[in-house]
Amino acid sequence: MSDPSVSALIAEETQSGVPSRSLWSEAFRTLRRRPDVILATIVAVFFLLVALFPFLFTSKDPQRCDIAESRLPPQWFGGEHPFGTNAYGCDVLAQLVHGTRPSLLLAFIVVGVSVLIGVTLGTVSGYYLGIVDAVVSRIVEVFLVIPLLLAALLLLSLFRNIDLGDGPVSTIAQPAIVLTMFAWMGYTRYVRASVLETKNLDYVTAARVLGASDLRIMVRHVLPNAIGTVTALVPTAIAAVIGTEAVLAFLGIGVRPPAVSWGIMIEEGSQWFTGGSEYLLLFPLGCLMATVLAFVVIGDNLRDALDPKLK
């Protein structure tokens, strides 16, 4: 409090006419001043743009490959294949660019759906407790003790012969379903814990004294105050799903060729790592690590900025 700029801020805030500053805008003010967050945001936004508008970054079709041009080394930005070609003569840059979308799309779908499931189940079980809570908590525990990779391997190999088509969503549908099945428990637990904490506060009692319905209390009073911890988990979770997708693709059970994803490229590139074509592994691995790192940095800082105990 001795910092003059802090006391000036406080003085400014207590004066009339200053717009209200919520927990979120406070968090953004903190984040804006951190160079690592700015850098991570730039990286994340760049890859989001690549995923949304791949044609801005390459004019080549990743599926049109000329076996005669197999394993050309990177020619950088002077040549026809800036990042070279792979074993089948496909353009590496085009594959990287078009491989971004399945990886990111999968991550957003998995995290989005599991947050939705987690928030709903967590709120309901934390609010009503009793039998609802007992059932939800036991299911959470069952899913938590099953190792993700074992279950994913089993499920994805069982259903590997089912072809869902070639669309951008259908190629990732199977891994998305399996990853979602094993990603919702964390959010359920977090939300349940914060709901338990929030629902006994006086303003919830006040709403109940006024005669507010359970739904109103949950949506207007409990959830907005309980969801903060979960939002901070989201970027880190996105990073984790991108990584897991690569693992599944590497094991040959995630997104499958001819669709391209970073995981598939890593798997293919790993076979040529010692043959002088290490760039086939390093380019997709670099993209993967940059994206994961960017989301992890954002997530970590967001969690710190939103945590009132660290202020």
Add this chain to the structure above:
Amino acid sequence: MTSTDVVLEVRDLAKFYPVRRGIVLKRHVGEVKAVDGVSLSLRRGKTLGLVGESGSGKSTLAKVLVGIEKPTRGQILVDGEDVSNLGRAERRELRRHIQMVFQDPYTSLNPRMSVGEIVGEAYAIHPDAVPAGGKAKAVRELLDRVGLNPDHIHRYPHQFSGGQRQRIGIARALAVRPKILLCDEPVSALDVSIQGQVINLLEELQDDLGLSYLFIAHDLSIVRHIADEVAVMYLGRLVESGTDAEVYEVPSHPYTRALMSAVPVPDPSLRDQRREIVLEGDMPSPVDPPQGCHFHTRCWLAPLMESRVDPAGSQSRSIPTICRTESPKLGALESPDHLAACHFADDVSAH
């Protein structure tokens, strides 16, 4: 006292919480008797102060009265109508009659809602309570009424001080135009300088709107200042009730005597004259309250009485049999409204 004078009457109200043990087969092993047979009445336009130490059941009584908890036994009559066993829709209606002001102004306002939303929520829940002129106008009037700037309607709770927040809480409670305001330690979390302002506001509102207050507190001087009648609770039961003058001047229960003797005396020369009664030990567990008089385990009077009742029994500092076996009824003393639950009520002031 005619019956129309009484706006809220509580008859033999009890609230027990079951104690269960075991994970799957939850065995019923006992009950927490938080409130055990409380009867009291609140007159229209008056204030009833409810005092007692923590754990005496004051807050549970409040929760039952505002309809958050269902009573285990007993009746609650609002304007002579029994409201303790109503259906859902009727209970909503009842909630418009009794509203609550909370202790902690920092947890009683939703930090994500603006003042306008907090005060106006009552109208979203009870659309028929919106006065002519619309919701926005009503909220502004309420803020003005409790002494806040109506232009601050878009501000958030964290931009206000503790006293201002408590005013917002009062405005929220008043939105549905209740008859009874239940104040659960409304000033104990505030600075002393602010306490006076909020108390004055409550008194002003009572005069203007004809509200009746049930004022729960442990600060005895504030209760004395604001209350017309006082009820003292110990371990889920009323031990004494009466007008504030009666209870404060002639405390007739040993527990009330002990409470009153702990009130600070501002005059240093008088301070030496009074005898402070210090109770020993803690309040017994409400799961397993003492037999007979609940207070006999800590009573300072009972050992003195023993020698008189049973001069033959030479053991000093033992408790009269009647205190250990028989639960004293709230009995009238010199005036019909001054009640105390002690077998030796007449002897309390003598010692």
